[in-house]
Amino acid sequence: MIAGKVWKFGDNINTDLMLPGNLLLAPEAEQKKAVFSANRPGWAEEVHPGDVIVGGFNYGMGSSRPAARSLRNCGVAALVAETINGLFFRNAVNFGLLALECPGVHAAFEEGQTLEISIEELVVGNRNSGATLKARPVPSMLLDLMLNGGLYPYLEKQGLIGRFGAA
Amino acid sequence: MGMTIVEKIFARASGQCRVIAGDLVVVDIDCAVMLDMSFHRTQRRTILKVHDPEKVVIAYDHMVPAPDKDSAEAHAYGREFAHHFGIKRLHDVGPDQGISHAIVADRAYALPGTVLVCSDSHTCASGAFNCAARGIGAPDLLAAVTTGKTWYRVGETVRYELTGSLPPGVSAKDLFLHLAGTWGHHTNQNVEFGGPGLAGLSIDARRTVAAMGAELSAEFATFEADERLLDYIRTRNPASFTPVSPDEDADYADRRVVNLSTLRPLVALPDAVISNSVPVDEAAGQKIQQAFIGSCANGSLEDLAEAARVLKGRRVAPGVRLLVTPNTQAVYAAALKAGHIATLVEAGAVVTSATCGACFGGHMGVLGPDEVCITASTRNFKGRMGDPRARIYMASPATVAASAIAGHISGADA
Numbered sequence: 001m002i003a004g005k006v007w008k009f010g011d012n013i014n015t016d017l018m019l020p021g022n023l024l025l026a027p028e029a030e031q032k033k034a035v036f037s038a039n040r041p042g043w044a045e046e047v048h049p050g051d052v053i054v055g056g057f058n059y060g061m062g063s064s065r066p067a068a069r070s071l072r073n074c075g076v077a078a079l080v081a082e083t084i085n086g087l088f089f090r091n092a093v094n095f096g097l098l099a100l101e102c103p104g105v106h107a108a109f110e111e112g113q114t115l116e117i118s119i120e121e122l123v124v125g126n127r128n129s130g131a132t133l134k135a136r137p138v139p140s141m142l143l144d145l146m147l148n149g150g151l152y153p154y155l156e157k158q159g160l161i162g163r164f165g166a167a
Numbered sequence: 168m169g170m171t172i173v174e175k176i177f178a179r180a181s182g183q184c185r186v187i188a189g190d191l192v193v194v195d196i197d198c199a200v201m202l203d204m205s206f207h208r209t210q211r212r213t214i215l216k217v218h219d220p221e222k223v224v225i226a227y228d229h230m231v232p233a234p235d236k237d238s239a240e241a242h243a244y245g246r247e248f249a250h251h252f253g254i255k256r257l258h259d260v261g262p263d264q265g266i267s268h269a270i271v272a273d274r275a276y277a278l279p280g281t282v283l284v285c286s287d288s289h290t291c292a293s294g295a296f297n298c299a300a301r302g303i304g305a306p307d308l309l310a311a312v313t314t315g316k317t318w319y320r321v322g323e324t325v326r327y328e329l330t331g332s333l334p335p336g337v338s339a340k341d342l343f344l345h346l347a348g349t350w351g352h353h354t355n356q357n358v359e360f361g362g363p364g365l366a367g368l369s370i371d372a373r374r375t376v377a378a379m380g381a382e383l384s385a386e387f388a389t390f391e392a393d394e395r396l397l398d399y400i401r402t403r404n405p406a407s408f409t410p411v412s413p414d415e416d417a418d419y420a421d422r423r424v425v426n427l428s429t430l431r432p433l434v435a436l437p438d439a440v441i442s443n444s445v446p447v448d449e450a451a452g453q454k455i456q457q458a459f460i461g462s463c464a465n466g467s468l469e470d471l472a473e474a475a476r477v478l479k480g481r482r483v484a485p486g487v488r489l490l491v492t493p494n495t496q497a498v499y500a501a502a503l504k505a506g507h508i509a510t511l512v513e514a515g516a517v518v519t520s521a522t523c524g525a526c527f528g529g530h531m532g533v534l535g536p537d538e539v540c541i542t543a544s545t546r547n548f549k550g551r552m553g554d555p556r557a558r559i560y561m562a563s564p565a566t567v568a569a570s571a572i573a574g575h576i577s578g579a580d581a
Contacts, residue, residue, distance in 0.1 A: 012352065012384075012441050016548040020555070021528035025207050025230075025237065038555030058354040058441070061384045062548065063527075064288045064302045083354045086322070086386045087288055087302055094306035139191040139320070151306035152212065160313035162213030 001118055002098070003127065004052040004077045007043070008111040013055055015062035015088065019070050032073040049075030052117075054109045056081060060088025069095040078117055080105050080124055080135065093142050096150035100124070100135040108133055119147070169414020171324040172389045173357050176299040176411055180282045187418065188323040196222065198276055199311045200267050200285035203227035206245035208237060210305055217252040218315035224276055225249055226258040226267035229523045233260075234530045265495025265521045268292035268463040272374055273495055275404035279392045280411045284311050287523075289463045289545055291385070292378035295370065296400065297392035297410050302381065322386045323420035324357040325350075326413075329364030331428030336581030338473065339372035340465060340543060340563035343379040344433035345425070348444030352384040356420060359413065361391035364427045370399050371467035378464040382440050382545065432578055434541075435561040438549045447566055447578040455539045458483075458571035459552075460564045461492025461519075462526040462544035468498045468505075470543065470564040474516075475507035477568035477579045483515035484574030489567075490532045492519045516571075528552040534559070541576055543567045 017039050023031050036043040053071065059081035060067065068091040071079065078098040082105060092099035100117070102124050109115060114127040122135040138146070145151060155161045170178065170186065178186040180194035199222055204210060207230075217223060225245060233239035242260070249257040258270050268289055271277040277293035283300040284290065286308040293300035303317060311317050333342070358380055360373070368376075373390050380388025390396070392410035400408075434450040435443050460466070460474050471493060483489045491511055493499040499521060502508050511518055519525075525532030526544040534540055534553035540560070542552070547559035560576060569579035 012439060014439075014548045016546070016551050020550050022533070022553070024527070024529070025204070025209050027209060038550040058352045058384050061352065061354075061441075062288060062381075062546065064286050064304055066305060085354055085384050086320070087304070087381075089320075090307055091304040094304040141191070141318070142320075151304075151310055155212075155306070155309055155313065158313075160214070160216050161309055162215060 001116060002077050003114055003116045004050045006052055006054050006109050006111055006113050006115050007047065008054045008109060009056065011056035012058045012061055015060060015065055015067040018067035019065050024065055028069065028073055031070050035070050035074055044074060047074050047076065050077050052076065052078045052080060052115045054080055054105055054115065056106045057083045058085050060085040066091055066095055068092040068097045072097045080115065082106050093145045094151045096146055096148065098146050100138065102133050102135040104133050168418040169416040171357065171413045171417045171419065172297065172359055172411050173299045173324065173387045174321065176280055176282060177319065177321060186321055188321050190321045191318060192321060193316055193318050194282050196284055196311050196315055196317055197281035198222055198224060198283040199308065200224045200226060200271060200283065201308065201312065202229060202267055202287060203231060203238065203241055203245060204229050205286060205305065205308065206241040206248065208240060212309060214248065214309065214313060216313050218313055220252050220254045222315065223254045223312060224256040224271065225254060226270045227260060227264065228266045229527065229529055231260050231264060231522045232520065262496050265497065266463045266466065266523055268378060269466065269494035272296065273497055275400045278400065278404065278406060278408040280409045284308065284317055288381045289378045291380040291388045292374050292463050294380060294388040295373035295377040295390050297390055297396065299387055299389065301387055322355045322357050324359050325353060326359050326419045326422045328362035328422060328424045329360060329427055330362055330424060331364050331426040332367040333427045333430060334581065336565060336579055337430050337432055338563040338565060339368065339375035341430050341433050342427065343376055344435055344444040345430050347383055347440045348433065348442060351442045354384045356385055357387040357389065358383060358385045359389050365391060365393055366395060369469055370396060371469040374467065375464050378545065432563060432566050434566065434576065435547055437547055437558040437560060440547060440561060447562065450560060450576045451578065453539065453560065453576040455487060455541050455570055455575060457532065457534060457538060457540040458487060458489045458567045459525050459532055459540060459542040459544055460567050462523065463494060464545045465543035465564050466492050466494030466498065468501050471502045471507045472505065474564045474568040475510040477565050478514035478516065478572065479510050481514055481572045483571045487571050487574055489516040489571040490519060490525055491516045492525060493521050495521050525552060541567050541570045
């Protein structure tokens with residue numbers, strides 16, 4: 001069970017807002033300070049580990065850049081949106097960010113409320129209102145990667161890539 | 168029910184008889200494209216195994232020529248990587264340099280009926296080649312290079328049936344702006360293009376539309392293969408391939424007819440291209456400081472020729488910077504031979520070498536606070552090309568060139 005405070009965003013939230021282009025090659029610690037700096041300055045200081053993002057339609061449209069990693073590095077426990085852009089979803093899998101599509105979620109939450117996710121049933125609940133919603137199913141292969149640190153640890157275990165920082 | 172183009176390609180590449188929307192497929196990859204960014208010290212992982220060096224292409228495009236020490240180090244690292252694993256198709260800084268999506272077109276590495284991946288969102292540009300091409304993440308690309316496979320969640324497909332032909336002065340970019348303005352985002356959907364209007368669209372024009380498939384938020388943007396495409400490919404790559412046509416009873420989420428003859432020049436207002444297009448007249452008069460023509464979407468020979476047509480004998484307005492970036496050095500050379508580069512430079516444009524530079528706010532044309540830019544590139548997101556206080560309008564190369572002359576947003580004469 002995941003439970004976290006909701007930060008609410010609208011439709012078509014793009015990757016450049018989460019990871020500005022001028023920081024594309026910056027260290028991760030610097031990248032995470034700039035999340036939403038263009039549309040919601042100060043957010044990166046306010047977000048707490050375990051918080052969750054509720055989004056509208058087409059969350060994460062745009063670039064292949066590792067914006068999902070920046071959310072994870074900010075401590076975001078999960079993203080729950082009406083729909084999630086396909087490339088952003090891939091990077092959520094890649095970098096181990098739980099990302100669920102859940103019809104009705106945007107209307108069901110106010111910012112600051114507490115959102116609960118039962119991983120087993122993929123049920124999303126509003127602890128404040130009592131409302132529950134069913135998230136769209138995620139293939140188990142992809143859910144396993146999201147919940148276990150993403151693709152890099154898998155490729156390391158298979159002996160296909162070296163560990164980060166290794167020569 | 169039959170299959171769409173991408174469903175058929177996935178069926179072949181995953182060894183299945185039939186693939187339908189909703190499936191999760193694991194497919195064999197025919198071409199995996201790595202970038203200079205793949206080797207940057209903040210991004211890279213040591214690759215211990217390459218599944219098939221013949222299926223890998225490396226194209227340096229984002230940070231070229233190296234604008235800083237780390238990029239130079241990344242280039243050197245990538246050269247060593249290519250040498251170590253025997254990867255022959257390395258497009259380094261020099262005559263073979265270019266934006267990866269233009270390189271795979273120019274060399275026809277992207278082949279009809281095949282699967283191509285690259286860690287850049289505009290990889291869908293190769294959909295113009297009847298290829299199931301899409302951008303994936305950097306970790307996905309490592310998996311692709313080391314295992315030869317990747318996964319896709321198969322989305323439903325929207326079919327765009329093109330009829331008529333583009334009027335003079337109306338370009339493929341205007342077609343995209345029409346689609347994004349009329350139908351909005353296509354999250355979790357593929358788009359497929361065909362119909363009698365296709366024959367009149369050049370390969371460059373198709374690549375513009377396919378590249379902008381990412382901006383429709385589509386999963387795949389795939390075109391039917393016609394003789395015009397097959398001729399283009401056969402003159403560039405002797406490899407054999409099997410084009411894929413959709414079944415007549417393919418299962419589409421929607422079929423939409425677009426009459427190209429009815430389109431007119433459009434502009435996307437700042438910060439978004441989804442449902443944000445207006446006729447040029449509605450944005451006309453907005454003062455600009457920068458005008459940009461380039462990127463995988465609008466740096467083709469045809470785009471440069473169109474800009475040169477508008478700028479011939481004219482001057483860029485004082486206070487405006489017009490930057491033009493050919494999408495490959497080969498296009499640069501061809502535009503030089505055709506006289507377009509002289510026309511552009513004489514008009515006051517700055518022509519750069521082939522790079523993604525200004526389009527992603529990396530280098531070679533970054534915007535400052537409160538500046539206004541009109542761009543023929545891929546994105547106008549807030550902060551995309553530099554400072555988040557800058558405002559970015561998006562239009563065709565002709566509209567951008569005409570605006571550079573006027574000093575404010577302005578339509579071009581057809």
